Amino acid sequence: MIASLALVALLARLGVWQLHRAHYKQALAAAIASRERMPGLELGPQGVDFASTEWRPVHASGSWAGKLTVYLQNRQYRGVSGFWVFTPLRLAGSDTYVMVERGWAGPDPRAPMLVPPIPSPPGTVEVRGRIAPAPSQWFSFAKDPPGAMVRQNVQLPQFADYHHIRLLPYVIQQLGPDGDGLVRDWPAPDLGMHTNYGYAFQWFAMSATCMGLLVFFTTRTLRRRRAAAGGAR
Numbered sequence: 563m564i565a566s567l568a569l570v571a572l573l574a575r576l577g578v579w580q581l582h583r584a585h586y587k588q589a590l591a592a593a594i595a596s597r598e599r600m601p602g603l604e605l606g607p608q609g610v611d612f613a614s615t616e617w618r619p620v621h622a623s624g625s626w627a628g629k630l631t632v633y634l635q636n637r638q639y640r641g642v643s644g645f646w647v648f649t650p651l652r653l654a655g656s657d658t659y660v661m662v663e664r665g666w667a668g669p670d671p672r673a674p675m676l677v678p679p680i681p682s683p684p685g686t687v688e689v690r691g692r693i694a695p696a697p698s699q700w701f702s703f704a705k706d707p708p709g710a711m712v713r714q715n716v717q718l719p720q721f722a723d724y725h726h727i728r729l730l731p732y733v734i735q736q737l738g739p740d741g742d743g744l745v746r747d748w749p750a751p752d753l754g755m756h757t758n759y760g761y762a763f764q765w766f767a768m769s770a771t772c773m774g775l776l777v778f779f780t781t782r783t784l785r786r787r788r789a790a791a792g793g794a795r
Contacts, residue, residue: 566776570769577765584758598692605693607656609730612693620734621690622660624653628682630725633712634697637666639745644668646697647680647744648716650729651689661718661733662689663697665744677712681742694735 602619603610610620626649633645645667650659670678699715706713708724722729740746 566772570772570776573765573769573772577762577769580758580762580765584755584762588755602690603693605653605660605734607653607658609658609660610693612695612732615693616695616732618693619690619737620693621688622651622653622734623686623688624651624660625684625686626650626682627652627659627727630727631680631682631711632716632721633667633677634716635712635714636700639666639668639747642668645677645712648697648733649680649682650727651687651734654686658728658730659722660730661696661716661721662691663694663733663735664742665736665740665746667744678743680744689734689736690738691734691736694733696731696733 598617598619600618602621603615605620605622628649631647631649633647635645636643637646638644647664647667648661649664651662652659664680667678667680670676696718697716699717702714704714706715708720718729718731718733735748736746737748738746
């Protein structure tokens, strides 16, 4: 009996914990939406404090390091597998770079096995976007070669070490009209709150089921004891 009640309480507590996680993520989503409406920052070689500026609008000027462009493969857009295209931007007047998530590119229709050509114009360019975290790491059985152009993942510290550059630890997610063969229809950040609500429902359902079974078996046991006691008279 005590163990069963403890299990019911534990399952209910797990459900409450998942609800707290969902509410926290709701507040975080509201904070992100608020930051996206804030005035834009100008990104210079000194960088910005990522924790307080994540998802804020930003603009930067510099020159593309087109030869260092990388393509993250197997990225989906409207059911089509393509590439996320990343190119480092050398910030004006410095040796500091920031990785720019330029957009999504579909496969080259003339050569689907090859990456599509994405131009990186020479000279000074202006990039507008928002401060975003480094690309999430996808599971992969094989480790990407450090200098690979087409890869599954890119880790900014390792990328910077390999190419001997100073690279800021976050990216600019470029905004604005589609162009250069790139799509910039970025999805909203997925914080996974719906998953937390789903888990909370499962834990509460399991707790309720265990409680129902406990009541059922306890009631049945009591009835049998009463029946046995009545028969013994």
